[in-house]
Amino acid sequence: MATKKPVGTVTRGTTNPNRLRRIDRFVVAQRILRDEPTPIVVDLGYGASPITAVELSARARLVNPAAQLVGVEIERERVARGLEVATDQLHFALGGFEVPLPNPPFASEQKVHLIRAFNVLRQYSEPEVAGAWALMCSRLAPGGLLIEGTCDEIGRLASWVTLNSDGPQTFTISLRLNGLELPSKVAERLPKALIHHNLPGESIHKYLQAIDAAWRLHSPLATFSAQQRWVAACDTLVAQGWPIVVDRKRWRLGELTVAWAAVEPK
Ligand SMILES: C[S@@+](CC[C@H](N)C(=O)[O-])C[C@H]1O[C@@H](n2cnc3c(N)ncnc32)[C@H](O)[C@@H]1O
Structure with missing residues (x-):
């Protein structure tokens, strides 16, 4: 055969x-x-x-x-x-x-x-x-x-x-938080469907910028732990209306998941 x-x-x-x-x-x-x-x-x-x-x-x-x-x-x-x-x-x-x-x-x-x-x-x-x-x-x-x-x-x-x-459902980033300068460093390692779209005006760009801003906002928490700072940043993104999957246990791992529709290329 x-x-x-x-x-x-x-x-x-x-x-x-x-x-x-x-x-x-x-x-x-x-x-x-x-x-x-x-x-x-x-x-x-x-x-x-x-x-x-x-x-x-x-x-x-x-x-x-x-x-x-x-x-x-x-x-x-x-x-x-x-x-x-x-x-x-x-x-x-x-x-x-x-x-x-x-x-x-x-x-x-x-x-x-x-x-x-x-x-x-x-x-x-x-x-x-x-x-x-x-x-x-x-x-x-x-x-x-x-x-x-x-x-x-x-x-x-x-x-x-x-x-x-049914197709793409969510987009997840997972980062080693200790020593992390800015979460948008993950831009180097985006899936093929997104990597060429990290440009002003595109949703993935807006999302990574929002994560960076939230991470900067909570920089004082770095004295306690990078995990606390990340969880606070995730809470801020939720409060801003990003359709984030709320799961503190996973956030503490440096993970963050959002609905695909929020980052999907135009
Ligand atoms: C860069 S390696 C990744 C290895 C491993 N997944 C990792 O992340 O460390 C990519 C591998 O995918 C294999 N590959 C590429 N296209 C494939 C396909 N359509 N089906 C199965 N394997 C494929 C290549 O032969 C290569 O060994």
């Missing part, structure tokens, strides 16, 4: 141990991982080493011991490297945005509950984003999520879009 060509292109495989810890923390907080008896989580485009897939698998199993992790890579040798560390809950497959599952142990048409695609689309062009999102989202089970974004080499600055089968 002829196998279909994976959708996408091979790109640089740069990755790092623990680079995606901020995203893993968000992934494992999603209800679907707990509610689903046997959730299938995909790490799409895991890179030159399978380390981020191994880490996500371990973290997912802490919240649901039955979680299955599938690392999908478009580059053959990287898949071979993954297969060396495969287990009965950690699988690897050659593929692209069509998100194939290895058969066995999965059925070919089986849907997935969560796809994490990190530092993958940043190496594509902006017009390719919508199609890649749609194809990945078509693989989601009801209630399933796609988390697509970008971070720096060591995972101190990260941002991502969370989508369901």
Whole structure:
């Protein structure tokens, strides 16, 4: 039987141990991982080493011991490297945005509950984003999520879009607060859908400027902790009417989530 060509292109495989810890923390907080008896989580485009897939698998199993992790890579040798560390809950497959599952142990048409695609689309062009999102989202089970974004080499600055089968829902930034000068530093690591829109007049620009202003406003709190300063800044943004997801526990992690509509490019 002829196998279909994976959708996408091979790109640089740069990755790092623990680079995606901020995203893993968000992934494992999603209800679907707990509610689903046997959730299938995909790490799409895991890179030159399978380390981020191994880490996500371990973290997912802490919240649901039955979680299955599938690392999908478009580059053959990287898949071979993954297969060396495969287990009965950690699988690897050659593929692209069509998100194939290895058969066995999965059925070919089986849907997935969560796809994490990190530092993958940043190496594509902006017009390719919508199609890649749609194809990945078509693989989601009801209630399933796609988390697509970008971070720096060591995972101190990260941002991502969370989508369901209806499209993008929220935009999240996650920053190491200690030593942070201005939150808009994350502009260097925006998802492809936003990075070219951080310009005056665009919503993402307005949003990052508002976060910087709120961060500056609460600079006296830095003497207590960067976390207190960030939580106060988040409260200010809520008071200003930004459609922020109010969750102090996540704010203390340096995370902030807003409705996609508030930052969506014009
Ligand atoms: C920069 S690495 C990112 C590694 C890891 N996700 C991280 O954030 O550290 C990007 C990887 O995505 C893979 N890739 C690019 N397009 C892909 C696609 N359509 N499907 C699956 N993998 C893809 C590349 O081959 C590369 O190994």
